[in-house]
Amino acid sequence: MGYKYLINAVVTYRYMVEQILKEGDTAVDCTVGNGNDTVLLAEKVGPKGKVYGFDIQKKALDITYNKLKERKLEDRVILINDDHKNLGKYINNMVKLGIFNLGYLPKGDRSIVTRKETTLQGILQLLNLLQNNGMAFIASYTGHREGYIENKGIEDFLKKLNQKKFGVVKFDFINQINNPPILYEIEKL
Numbered sequence: 001m002g003y004k005y006l007i008n009a010v011v012t013y014r015y016m017v018e019q020i021l022k023e024g025d026t027a028v029d030c031t032v033g034n035g036n037d038t039v040l041l042a043e044k045v046g047p048k049g050k051v052y053g054f055d056i057q058k059k060a061l062d063i064t065y066n067k068l069k070e071r072k073l074e075d076r077v078i079l080i081n082d083d084h085k086n087l088g089k090y091i092n093n094m095v096k097l098g099i100f101n102l103g104y105l106p107k108g109d110r111s112i113v114t115r116k117e118t119t120l121q122g123i124l125q126l127l128n129l130l131q132n133n134g135m136a137f138i139a140s141y142t143g144h145r146e147g148y149i150e151n152k153g154i155e156d157f158l159k160k161l162n163q164k165k166f167g168v169v170k171f172d173f174i175n176q177i178n179n180p181p182i183l184y185e186i187e188k189l
Contacts, residue, residue: 009183013137024048025096030084035064042073084122094131103141116153130188143179
């Protein structure tokens with residue numbers, strides 16, 4: 001029998017997404033990648049909800065669109081070929097939940113990675129867009145140089161958030177090999 005909830009950062013935040021998002025909510029996938037999180041968000045918000053999906057790589061958006069279309073979910077998702085640092089240019093309403101699954105596109109070009117400067121801008125914009133009791137999840141990968149730098153910047157930034165406005169938790173899988181991702185969960189109070 002395997003573990004059910006504490007397998008890795010992605011499984012952990014997906015479990016939380018299942019509990020938090022409801023039909024009619026608005027959500028943001030700040031790094032669509034291969035589209036798995038975007039599909040989950042689209043399923044959870046239902047036909048009355050909306051999902052915004054961002055990625056700088058057209059390939060990622062194409063993969064995601066095909067997955068959405070296959071499941072007849074494309075009508076509730078707006079895919080945006082832009083950096084997550086520009087969330088505020090596209091979203092003008094409050095959101096219930098946002099996800100950053102950082103690093104590089106799985107099975108893609110590993111030289112194209114998320115970077116500290118733009119990720120911090122994206123996180124700040126997402127926090128400003130979150131409704132009260134809205135949640136943000138950040139899966140941060142430290143197994144490559146840029147990821148290590150990015151994670152340090154994220155943690156430094158999150159430690160400085162006002163505790164009267166945000167609750168922040170860090171999940172660090174300390175007994176797993178090969179630099180497992182660190183998960184940050186943020187609730188806007």
